[in-house]
Amino acid sequence: MNLGPNYNLEWKTKSMERYIFYIVALMMIVFAIASVSSRKMLRSVIYLLFVLIGVASIFFLIDYNFLAAIQLTVYAGGIVVLMIFSVLLVHHIEMQLEMAKVSKRILTAIASLIGIAVVLVTIHSYDFKVTGIPTTTTTAQIGTGLLSYEAGGFILPFEVISVLLLAAMIGAIIIAKGKKLDEGNWESEVEKQNIKE
């Protein structure tokens, strides 16, 4: 029986992907638990960063490279840095976080476990129609779909999202600035005039 020279190699890469998935899944669960139970603020954010990198590696494994790149740049590069900034601005690093009461934590853990059990039973009893056709998606396909006017195109949500981002940016600047813009300008104008006089 001749299986070809690449048979052994292919089999190895297939089982390799499987092991990589299990390692990544274990890493994500461990770091997620560490992130919600750590008593130090900054460590909690760094554990969240590891979970986000795990999500990006799952996107790489299922062959959506563009989405993995977005995940790494926006989440790991943007959101986590923003959170670290806010932690450093707001918190003393050595401060220990206040935790909820033990009884409340146990009750919440039991409720979460019941939730996990219910959802897992539902998922495993449903018969998903998996097609099993391996396809590759290029970035060009995502781009044309995102900007297409035809049925199934996403041009309207795309534009709405851009307006939302602009509004969020302006809102964040105004809220973080604290007082109203007019008053600040007026006061600085008055100060300038006082200095001149």
Place this chain on the structure above:
Amino acid sequence: MIEGISIYEILSLTTILFFIGVYGFITRKNLISILISSELILNASIVNFVVINKYIYPDMLQGVFVSIFIIAVAAAETALAVSIIINLYRQISSVEVKDTEIMKY
């Protein structure tokens, strides 16, 4: 799709991540920690969208678009939440949930 991994295993992983996020959302007392928990929940839902798209409808891209929009909305939400937290810290010098009692000054 990942060779040798069925859709059930990935959906189980995202379910566990989602409920870890819910646990953190309820038990944490700090505004930034609550923000972190909500990011965990959002990430679990993103992976769900992408995985169901890849395994059941491999010739379509709707799940990818929806997850891109979720990422954009999450970024906007985090920026606004961080600015609110910083403003709150300036006014009451605390970011604990129990100290934030007044909505508007």
